[in-house]
Amino acid sequence: MQEPLAYENVGTLLDRTTRLMKAMYQRAFREAGYNLTPEQWVLIDHLSNNGPASQTDLANGTFKDAPTVxxxxxxxxxxxxxxxxxxxxxxxxxxxxxxxxGEETHSVLNPLVKELRIQTWGGLTEGDHDELSRILDTIRDNFA
Known part of the structure; x- marks a missing residue:
């Protein structure tokens, strides 16, 4: 069975968007004077919001695999x-x-991250967000 052409590039579209977003965040962190990657920020943010954690809890809470964490x-x-x-x-x-x-860094960068999230969703509605979340959850579930 041949797949419809529209389905061929979804992985490329997701990857391109993710790379662009990561680059935008990393540039913003660097311009703010912090040597952080978006992946590192995710752990800092999780620890700030949830308190100290084991490596396993961090992996589970951030949806990253243990070696990466x-x-x-x-x-x-x-x-x-x-x-x-x-x-x-x-x-x-x-x-x-x-x-x-780390706590100081989170305090300084958290407002910047919130602004980047607002920029990310510029021109989109809450309904768009809900629909995208539904679509991505369905794609994830297709592989679960």
């Missing part, structure tokens, strides 16, 4: 945005928490 944590630790400490009752696991610098 581990690499991001390593970089954020070197940049002094986060710190690793042992869980008090489980010496095998680490707890990841924002440092004071």
């Amino acid at each position: 581990s690499r991001i944590i390593d970089k954020l630790t070197k940049k002094e945005f986060v710190a690793r400490t042992r869980f008090p009752n489980d010496r095998r696991r680490y707890q990841i928490a924002l440092t004071a610098y």
Whole structure:
């Protein structure tokens, strides 16, 4: 069965849009004086909103795989945005928490991120957002 032409490029469209958005965020972070990637921001934001977490909880909460989260944590630790400490009752696991610098960074960049989100949705309605979410959820479910 031959697939309709309209379906051929959905992956390319998603990838192109994601790359453009990531580049926009990274440029904005750099212009604000922070050496952060959007992927690193996601972990900082999650920690700011939810408090200290294990690596597994971060992976689950940010929908990233554990090896990726581990690499991001390593970089954020070197940049002094986060710190690793042992869980008090489980010496095998680490707890990841924002440092004071990480908290300050979140406070400074969060308004910028909100502005970028507004820019992202410029010219679109809440209905457009709902429809896009529905479509993307359906595509995800098609592979689940």
